[in-house]
Amino acid sequence: MTKTRRLVIVGAGETALLAHEYFTCDSPFEVVAFSVERAFLREDRLEGLPVVPLEELAARYAPDSHYAFVAVSYTKLNRVRTRLYQQCKAQGFRMASYVSSRAFVWRNVQIGDNCFILEQNVLQYAVRIGNNVTLWSGNHVGHQSIVHDNVFVSSHVVISGYCEVGDRCFLGVNSCVADHVKVAPDCLIAAGAVVLRPTQAAGLYQGNPAARRPGITALQYFQTPA
Numbered sequence: 043m044t045k046t047r048r049l050v051i052v053g054a055g056e057t058a059l060l061a062h063e064y065f066t067c068d069s070p071f072e073v074v075a076f077s078v079e080r081a082f083l084r085e086d087r088l089e090g091l092p093v094v095p096l097e098e099l100a101a102r103y104a105p106d107s108h109y110a111f112v113a114v115s116y117t118k119l120n121r122v123r124t125r126l127y128q129q130c131k132a133q134g135f136r137m138a139s140y141v142s143s144r145a146f147v148w149r150n151v152q153i154g155d156n157c158f159i160l161e162q163n164v165l166q167y168a169v170r171i172g173n174n175v176t177l178w179s180g181n182h183v184g185h186q187s188i189v190h191d192n193v194f195v196s197s198h199v200v201i202s203g204y205c206e207v208g209d210r211c212f213l214g215v216n217s218c219v220a221d222h223v224k225v226a227p228d229c230l231i232a233a234g235a236v237v238l239r240p241t242q243a244a245g246l247y248q249g250n251p252a253a254r255r256p257g258i259t260a261l262q263y264f265q266t267p268a
Contacts, residue, residue: 157177
């Protein structure tokens with residue numbers, strides 16, 4: 043694939059390495075550097091490319107000729123990825139999205155910026171994906187469903203038709219959201235959970251049918267880097 047755009051990946055962990063692989067092998071973007079916040083700068087090169095402080099990124103890689111992509115997973119219920127995404131936007135960068143050539147995306151699907159959509163995802167008719175959303179491999183998003191900003195969908199998740207997933211949610215492996223169900227912002231849908239009714243508040247939802255676990259916030263589960 044011809045490389046027509048230059049890209050800086052923000053991050054230096056496992057997700058950043060994966061993003062480097064996918065963008066390099068399956069996109070029109072040429073990765074030219076990595077970037078992390080100065081406090082987390084541990085090495086000056088990664089995959090043979092420079093690693094630069096995020097605070098200096100716009101000065102060293104001009105936003106009018108480079109894109110950025112924040113490659114961070116769901117740390118602190120997506121809040122770290124969201125904060126870095128906002129920092130890059132504030133510096134004037136256009137944010138790249140990666141959509142696998144092996145994903146099925148219907149012709150009128152809308153996808154925002156800084157999205158990471160891996161192989162074997164199915165996005166049906168009139169689906170809308172917000173900004174800064176990760177869809178790991180093998181998910182199904184049914185027709186006319188909406189996934190709002192800053193969401194992380196793990197793998198083999200089914201979001202049925204006419205659903206709505208609120209900001210900053212995390213959907214665990216093999217979870218399922220039934221037709222016409224709305225998931226409130228800041229929900230953690232546990233692995234294997236089956237959501238049959240709208241979630242009324244932020245929190246951890248487990249089981250079949252899924253029920254909210256009292257006294258536990260979703261944010262408590264995602265405090266360590268990923």
